[in-house]
Amino acid sequence: MNTELYFDYAATTPLHPTVRQTMLETLDIAFGNPSSMHLYGEQVRQIVASARAHVAQGLGATPSEIIFTSGATEAANLALIGIMQALPSKKNHLITSQIEHHATLHTAEQLKKRGYDVTFLPVDTKGRVSLREVKKAIRPETGLISIMMVNNETGVLQNIAGIGKIAKENKILLHTDAVQAINSYVVDVDKLQVDLLSLSAHKIYGPKGVGALYVREGVSIEPIMYGGTQEAGLRPGTENVPGIAGFGEAMALRNRRYMQRYEELSELRSQLIQLLKNASPSCQINGASRQVAPHILSVSFPNVDGELMLFLLSEKGVALSMGSACTSENMMPSHVLLSMQMPIEQIESTLRISLGEFTTIASLRDLVTIIADALKKSSAL
Numbered sequence: 001m002n003t004e005l006y007f008d009y010a011a012t013t014p015l016h017p018t019v020r021q022t023m024l025e026t027l028d029i030a031f032g033n034p035s036s037m038h039l040y041g042e043q044v045r046q047i048v049a050s051a052r053a054h055v056a057q058g059l060g061a062t063p064s065e066i067i068f069t070s071g072a073t074e075a076a077n078l079a080l081i082g083i084m085q086a087l088p089s090k091k092n093h094l095i096t097s098q099i100e101h102h103a104t105l106h107t108a109e110q111l112k113k114r115g116y117d118v119t120f121l122p123v124d125t126k127g128r129v130s131l132r133e134v135k136k137a138i139r140p141e142t143g144l145i146s147i148m149m150v151n152n153e154t155g156v157l158q159n160i161a162g163i164g165k166i167a168k169e170n171k172i173l174l175h176t177d178a179v180q181a182i183n184s185y186v187v188d189v190d191k192l193q194v195d196l197l198s199l200s201a202h203k204i205y206g207p208k209g210v211g212a213l214y215v216r217e218g219v220s221i222e223p224i225m226y227g228g229t230q231e232a233g234l235r236p237g238t239e240n241v242p243g244i245a246g247f248g249e250a251m252a253l254r255n256r257r258y259m260q261r262y263e264e265l266s267e268l269r270s271q272l273i274q275l276l277k278n279a280s281p282s283c284q285i286n287g288a289s290r291q292v293a294p295h296i297l298s299v300s301f302p303n304v305d306g307e308l309m310l311f312l313l314s315e316k317g318v319a320l321s322m323g324s325a326c327t328s329e330n331m332m333p334s335h336v337l338l339s340m341q342m343p344i345e346q347i348e349s350t351l352r353i354s355l356g357e358f359t360t361i362a363s364l365r366d367l368v369t370i371i372a373d374a375l376k377k378s379s380a381l
Helices: 017-029 037-060 073-084 102-113 131-137 159-171 243-279 306-315 335-339 361-380
Strands: 067-068 092-095 119-120 141-146 173-175 196-200 211-215 295-300 351-354
Touching: 017 131, 017 243, 037 067, 037 243, 067 119, 073 141, 073 173, 073 196, 073 211, 092 102, 102 119, 102 351, 119 131, 159 173, 196 306, 243 361, 306 351, 306 361
Parallel strands: 092 119, 092 141, 141 173, 173 196
Antiparallel strands: 067 211, 196 211, 295 351
8 A cells, every 4th residue: 555645643553664573473482471480482572572571771760660561442441440450549639631532531530430530621723721720620529540651643743751740749649641752752751750651562563462551669559450460460471572572672672763863854844834834824733833743733724624624535545533543433633622612613613734754845845735636626515
């Protein structure tokens, strides 16, 4: 397939060739069970340990603080449920935001059904969580705050370090979803002052079905699954060794070039905005203009049907989305854009364009030419 017209990197990234090779080698030679005490088990344990070290290095953490999961959704579930269950009963209040990924939102809603108290913080029209709102929401019974680092629909970067400072001053634990941040930002758990952090491999050119939860040493957390003693007893079950090996390789690649990727994608995003404005002067870029991820662009085209645009673009081989891939099948209005007080007509005319490894300025020019043609066709229908 032609990856030059792929602009949905925020949904998933192509598997990096080096990652694929690592996974194939693991499948071929490392078939042992990591829990076995013989030579074959030891061989696989070393592969898992190496991957854990690469993930830890990318976060400024220690390997023992990394728990492998089936993805960021499971990591978020483990973070929220595991922490709230482990906290004293008097610490039954959770703070999160209205624009979180559904992995966090739906878990928070489940906790609410179980009797926990949850505050869903609003955001401003630029999609930003206010530190003042965080402070206002804190109560004596607040035990955990969970705010994502980069929003997956708008790319808006939240002030996690600022929230971390507030959390520490009030002796509250902090979790952040760093899935969209890890690819091109410095993510240092100590500088951010986070206690828990969730990741997914398939957003950094690794395989699907594997992720990780960082849990700061000394933080008490209960498992949400039961069985063996794997992953410090927090994620029982035989490890997905090829997936973990691929995740480790993807993180090793990320650790070497995330700053370069940030600079490259920032330049491409700036050029894309200019191309779109030249082609459609009435288009509107959503979210903050600064402190925004370099690979995500949310753009609205007035008086245009977003679903029709997706169809017309797909006919030309262009891959992008209207928002989160996790909700696209339901075609419900974006909860993120609704929280930003965006009119429903604007939400329905919004597309998310996300950039990545195979994006070039030439491919952006092709994209905008196809978008301009689709805008003409949609207005004629």
